[in-house]
Amino acid sequence: MxxxxxxxxxxxxxxxxxxxxxxxxxxxxxxxxxxxxxxxxxxxxxxxxxxxxxxxxxxxxxLRTQQVVVPPQMVITKDNVQIQIDTVFFYTIVDAKTSTYNIADVVQAIQNITSANIRQVSGHMELDETLAGRDKISMALRTSLDEVTENWGVRIDRVEVVDIKPPTDVQNAMERQMKAERDKRASILQAEGLRQSAILEAEGQKQSAILKAEGQKEARIREAEGLQEAQKLEAQGRAQAIRSIAEAEQNRIEMLRAGKLDAQVLTYQSFEALQEIAKGEATTLFVPTEAVGVLGALGALKTGLQAGGTGQGVSGPRTENIDIEFENKSQNKSQDDSKRGSDK
Structure with a gap:
């Protein structure tokens, strides 16, 4: 048992x-x-x-990547502005033996080094530079940590500045400044928009004026071409009319010549010319000496025309009118000659 x-x-x-x-x-x-x-x-x-x-x-x-949040740090910038900086870093243990025997508390050590370096870096930067230089601060912190943690068997993977908080009064002033800057940019953009709009409108008016001028030019050209064509047609019509009149006159003369009335035709045309001259406003008509033969031959012309009848192209009533006008003018001429003789 x-x-x-x-x-x-x-x-x-x-x-x-x-x-x-x-x-x-x-x-x-x-x-x-x-x-x-x-x-x-x-x-x-x-x-x-x-x-x-x-x-x-x-x-x-x-051995996994570890995240450590550093407590908020109050630091003073180069221009004596107190700000609060929140940071976080990521690290990885690459040598377990070294990290165990070379450092007692690696996390606490990294936090302390981070806090000290934040104060050092921010003390060399002004407020505006600090607010705009988060990457610069992160790079400086990582460089300083790499130099120390290399002997601890730890690798710093990343350091991030999470937030930078200025004092309330400074923050309010910055907000007013940012608002003014935004208003300024808005005004600039609005003015730029108005300028572009005015330019586009002017370009449109310019193109419209150009097109209008081109249209007026084309209209004037077409109008001038139409007027030129009309004048050309009118001139051609006049030339045709003149040619027709000349041809008709030539035909009439040829017809008279065919009737063996050349002398009578010339006498008749001379008499018509004197008759047209007598229609003027002048009260005295000077007749050349050789025209007396024309006036004396009028009786023979009348007889010849009456003998030819209407076949010669001269009407009876027209011949009688010529007789009357001839006799009146002959009597007036005789009276004028008598007066000039008595005056002498």
Missing amino acids: IGTIVVIVLIVLVILVILRGVRIIPQQRVAIVERLGKYHATLNPGVNIIIPFVDRIVRVVD
Whole structure:
């Protein structure tokens, strides 16, 4: 009975020892093992065997990227303005042994270094430069942290300035300044829009005036061409009329010549010319000496024309009118000659 109990106890102890010597390390983690108080090994993820009661796991290190929020820091800028800066940094442990034995609290150490460097960097920058230079501050902080954490087995992946808060009065003044700047930009944009609108309107009016002038020019050209064509047609009509009249006159003369009345025709035309001259407003008519023969031959012309009848193209009533006018003018001429003789 006692022997059975002893065996059972031994079996339980063996199982406990075996369980104590088996260690399972999760993914992205490592374990630091000390043997008899001295660093012995680093256990990688998976199943690992250690000696119970001799080996001891002192720390399990997380190799994933860690995020640490730095408490808000009150700093003074170069132009003596107190501001609050909130930062956050990301780090990764690349050497578990070094980070375990070279630094006691890596997070606290990084926070302290970050706070000190924020004050140093901001002290060399004015407020406006600080507000606009977040990237510059982040780069300066990361550079200073890399120099220190290299010996701690830690890599600084990223440092970000989350927020920069100036005092309330300064913030109000900045808001007023920003509002004025926005109003200024709005006014500039509005003026630019009006200018562009005026330019476009002027361009439109210019194009309209050009098109209108082109239209008027085209209309004048077409009007001038139409007038020229009309004058040309009118001139052609007149020329045609003159040619028709000349041809008719030539035909009439040829017809008279065909009737062997050349002398009579000339006499008749001379008489018609004198008759047209007598229609003027002048009261005295000077007749050349050779015209007397024309007047004397009128009787013979009358007889010849009457003998020819209407076949010669001269009507009876027209001949009688010529007789009357001739006799009157002959009598007037005789009276004038008598008066001139008595005066002498």
